[in-house]
Amino acid sequence: MTTLTKPETAAPRAPKRRRRISGLRLYTLVLIGWLILPIAIMILFGFNDTHGKQNFRWEGFTLRWYVHLFDKSDLTTAVVNSLTIALLSTLITTVLGTFAGLALGRYRFRGRGATNIVLFMAISCPEIVMGASLLSMFVTFNLPRGYLTILVAHVMFSIAFVAVTVRARVVGLDPSIEEAAQDLGAGPWARFRLVTLPTIMPGVVSGALLAFVLSIDDFVISNFTSGATVTFPLWIYGSTRTGTPPQVNVMGTLIFAVGVVIAIISARRNARAVR
DSSP states (O other): OOOOOOOOOOOOOOOOOOOOOOHHHHHHHHHHHHHHHHHHHHHHHTTBOOOSSOOOSOOOBOOHHHHTTTOOHHHHHHHHHHHHHHHHHHHHHHHHHHHHHHHHHHOOOTTHHHHHHHHHHHHHSOHHHHHHHHHHHHHHTTOOOSHHHHHHHHHHHHHHHHHHHHHHHHHTOOHHHHHHHHHTTOOHHHHIIIIIHHHHHHHHHHHHHHHHHHHHTOOHHHHHHOTTOOOHHHHHHHHTTTOOOHHHHHHHHHHHHHHHHHHHHHHHHHHHHHO
């Protein structure tokens, strides 16, 4: 004898929700678009097939500016000056700023508070004030302005950023790790090289990248201390009077691309470290 069972009814489907963009998300997208717009225009006009000195009107697509990137020798010299100054100042400020941040974050000494105030004053000081004061110092000591004075100026205003970044990393260190290394027989240099430096390396790398970016795109302080030496930002400012060539956009695109690659590598390394 078979029994009849009541057929099961399917559960009612939930109504589909329309995806709505919240006000905060819309604001974020508009802000990101506003920030990316000048960079996108720079990249676009690096492919502009212009035939005059002005590069403000789209005339067609071409790759010849990438092929003839180094045709303007004065522009190439300015870019080389900016890159070498940025690399040298980054190297110097990273070493000095790392030890300064390590001392400020770990030890208590007389003048520690005043040193912190001076560092934050250097960070918050307007660039025109910093440039005028450095110019006065070079003139007082009768130093001819040029490549060396730009390098000294960049080291002086970048070292505070590196020291503060490393100090923030040092404050969060666990002292028991170094104490354990000391108990195992590691000397001061071995503890610093094998324990302290790898631990604070993210802060050191962040400070170094910040110093490099501040140096390579600096205009105000370099304008006060450059003399006859021309950097990339100074060359661009001077070229606006006669016409900015497309090679400037190409140079800017390449510099931006290198920065993006470094940021992606750093983000992937941080994500791997978190995992």
